[in-house]
């Protein structure tokens with residue numbers, strides 16, 4: 001978990017509901033694998049969907065992870081002048097829409113950036129105010145929404161979405177020239193605060209190789225891993 005200068009606070013579900021706190025699974029301060037340009041990615045903890053083959057099942061359970069003030073997080077992530085956008089994923093961003101909208105708003109007060117949000121909900125459902133009305137705030141801050149649950153059988157290894165049923169909605173004019181459905185998939189392996197993280201939308205073979213490597217690493221004696 002990367003929290004440079006962002007304090008990890010006490011978990012408080014009321015503050016999370018009000019958008020004054022985020023329950024964050026992980027943060028990647030700098031990546032090129034989740035949209036155009038240099039971006040920061042934030043994965044929130046907890047998702048109500050149970051997609052078979054979900055790449056991050058450990059982030060789907062609703063449990064306290066890292067409680068972070070969204071305003072502080074915005075300042076931390078934008079301290080790097082090369083960051084031109086934020087990507088929200090999870091877990092399910094729409095379950096913490098108020099906090100992510102606060103983060104986006106605060107970031108935009110500092111400089112113009114673009115926002116990409118991945119969600120398992122379909123846009124038509126979100127427009128009904130589901131799971132709650134704060135989704136409207138996050139939709140207002142989102143330039144590109146990639147919606148729909150992951151369906152393993154429809155993973156065509158193409159584009160910056162997990163499966164071909166997931167749709168790309170350009171909610172504003174920003175990023176309209178970037179073709180998320182045809183862009184080559186990018187993945188990065190990053191070591192963040194001692195944790196190995198695969199960032200991006202990996203091709204199937206790469207994901208399997210990553211899992212195998214991690215499994216082998218965990219099977220090695222500790223002394224060997226440390227060397």
Ligand code: SF4
Nearest residue numbers: 047051054091120150
């Ligand atoms: S919506 Fe995304 S995070 Fe949630 S279970 Fe499906 S793939 Fe995993």
